[in-house]
Amino acid sequence: xxxxxxxxxxxxxxxxxxxxxxxxxxxxxxxxxxxxxxxxxxxxxxxxxxxxxxxxxxxxxxxxxxxxxxxxxxxxxxxxxxxxxxxxxxxxxxxxxxxxxxxxxxxxxxxxxxxxxxxxxxxxxxxxxxxxxxxxxxxxxxxxxxxxxxxxxxxxxxxxx
Amino acid sequence: xxxxxxxxxxxxxxxxxxxxxxxxxxxxxxxxxxxxxxxxxxxxxxxxxxxxxxxxxxxxxxxxxxxxxxxxxxxxxxxxxxxxxxxxxxxxxxxxxxxxxxxxxxxxxxxxxxxxxxxxxxxxxxxxxxxxxxxxxxxxxxxxxxxxxxxxxxxxxxxxxxxxxxxxxxxxxxxxxxxxxxxxxxxxxxxxxxxxxxxxxxxxxxxxxxxxxxxxxxxxxxxxxxxxxxxxxxxxxxxxxxxxxxxxxxxxxxxxxxxxxxxxxxxxxxxxxx
Numbered sequence: 001x002x003x004x005x006x007x008x009x010x011x012x013x014x015x016x017x018x019x020x021x022x023x024x025x026x027x028x029x030x031x032x033x034x035x036x037x038x039x040x041x042x043x044x045x046x047x048x049x050x051x052x053x054x055x056x057x058x059x060x061x062x063x064x065x066x067x068x069x070x071x072x073x074x075x076x077x078x079x080x081x082x083x084x085x086x087x088x089x090x091x092x093x094x095x096x097x098x099x100x101x102x103x104x105x106x107x108x109x110x111x112x113x114x115x116x117x118x119x120x121x122x123x124x125x126x127x128x129x130x131x132x133x134x135x136x137x138x139x140x141x142x143x144x145x146x147x148x149x150x151x152x153x154x155x156x157x158x159x160x161x
Numbered sequence: 162x163x164x165x166x167x168x169x170x171x172x173x174x175x176x177x178x179x180x181x182x183x184x185x186x187x188x189x190x191x192x193x194x195x196x197x198x199x200x201x202x203x204x205x206x207x208x209x210x211x212x213x214x215x216x217x218x219x220x221x222x223x224x225x226x227x228x229x230x231x232x233x234x235x236x237x238x239x240x241x242x243x244x245x246x247x248x249x250x251x252x253x254x255x256x257x258x259x260x261x262x263x264x265x266x267x268x269x270x271x272x273x274x275x276x277x278x279x280x281x282x283x284x285x286x287x288x289x290x291x292x293x294x295x296x297x298x299x300x301x302x303x304x305x306x307x308x309x310x311x312x313x314x315x316x317x318x319x320x321x322x323x324x325x326x327x328x329x330x331x332x333x334x335x336x337x338x339x340x341x342x343x344x345x346x347x348x349x350x351x352x353x354x355x356x357x358x359x360x361x362x363x364x365x366x367x368x369x370x371x372x373x374x375x376x377x378x379x380x381x382x383x384x385x386x387x388x389x390x391x392x393x394x395x396x397x398x399x400x401x402x403x404x405x406x407x408x409x410x411x412x413x414x415x416x417x418x419x420x421x422x423x424x425x426x427x428x429x430x431x432x433x434x435x
Contacts, residue, residue: 017193020180039184041177041248042334053221054247059180061173064197107247128333129245 002066006031007075013062021065022046022057025072033073033102037131044130047103048072054110054129073102076109084150085109085143094143096134104130108144116152120145163306164283166192172308173197174217175251177244178260202255202310205229212314216255220244223254231432232274232314235324239266245334255309258294261301262336264362266328268295269342272359272367274324276314282307292359295366320354322346325428327421328361331408337362338409341397341421343374345429351382358393358422363401363414373397373422382433390426394419 002015006029013028025031025048034057035045041056048057049071057065077083082090085105095101104127111118111126118126123144124137132140163170170192173179182188196217203217207230214223220240227237243266244252257265258278271291278294280287280303289302291312296302303309316322328340339362346355356374359367373396376389403414 040181041244044245044247047247050250053250055250056177056245056248059175059177059248060251061176061180061193061195064173064176064195111246126246129247 002062004029004062004065004070005068006070007072015063017061017063019062020058021048021050021055021060021062021070024062025057025070031072031074035099035102037099042131043100043103044107045100045103047106047130049106049110052110052113054107056129071106071109073105076105083109084154085112085147088147088150089140089143092139092143092146094136094140095132096136100130100132104132104140108147112144112148112151116148116155118145118148123148162192162194163308167305170194172259174253174256174259175219176256177248177252178256178262196308205233207233208316210316210318212316214254214312214314216253216258216309216311218254220249220252220254220257221246224249232316232322232324235326236267236270239270239326242266242328242330254312258291258312259301259303259309261295261297261299261366263295263298263365263367264336264338264340266326266337266340266361268367269340269359269361270324270326271312271314272369273342273344273357274314274322275344275357276312278302278312279310280307281310286310288313292367292369298365317346317355320346320348321433322355323429323432325425325432327425327428329417329421336408339363339403339414339417339421341418341425343422343425343429345377345382345426345433347382347433351433353377353380353382353385356393356426358397358426360397360401360418360422363403363418368400368402370397370400370422372400377426382430385426385430390423391419393426394422397422 001012013024025034037043037045039058041059046058077086171190173193202215206213224240227234276291324344326342328337344357356377358370358373373393398418401418403411405411
């Protein structure tokens, strides 16, 4: 068995070495917020955070993730207690069908940790590794900027709005 | 382990190319030797006479090194064109070299700047110029159980070097249809002492066009006019041996070589004029 640190818990997955991190997260752990679409690292829907960095989990072997902190969409908020980035995506309607949304939110989380006060262009470039086939991009950029606002307000100790 | 298992074992760094080759059944590895836990070849070091880039440096780390040297700033702009932010966190510089794609974005820059590959294996360490490192599509100078350890870019002493990279692509997250990198070295009087033009995606390996560089040597940077840049582009196009494929025709590629070389040289000249 391979032990993975996922969303703050240590969980065991089957250790067949010829499988991807995305496969293990989805099929062994049921974390189906990890969406697999292209399997080639182009679409970004399988994005998870590995040690805080956005990573296409379809291209990483499961054993390479051993011992690293993995965060999936299931680890950053619950339906009753959404993460500020999730709230921002809901408020700004940063999705249509929402298939790609977990990947966008995780990319946004890593990006905003590095750049808490981005311009629209910077947000757009940072989201360039995620494809939204519904074409909700303008709303997604607005969501990221709104999320940045909320996170900054939280950091300053005041609730947003 | 590589020595024991030969072709059945494959080195695995970021794996972003390997995974695709594997999915497409190009390789059939029985063992993947994970290199990502080796810790001493994942650094970038800037010294007075050289820049060393460890094979396991991720594209993200290279991208973030832009304030450490102007050549790293050039490489940083190149990495921004490569794949996507979340794939750059795992993809490595060494992997990009060892995959030996003729369209790889970093390869022509390393060839233009005269970089060397440091290779190590059970019989010790050896050095090969990045120009000789590429032997064919997906084939490198690595033999048997050898591995790429680092890439060393020499820095000229009492002279200045400027490098630039240009490419044409079809869309985002794509490989280059044609790319070119050029490097100009000048002495204290701003006279060009070395001019290297490297072309990608126009042959199975990176092409170095000595004819294109030759016309610029001995000229003072401020005297290089459009005519000289165009002539360099024409000379480079004559050295290119492009093929027609799904991405572009050979004729188009040859035409674009002229444009890429001209623009890349012009970038270098702008940098040197400061």
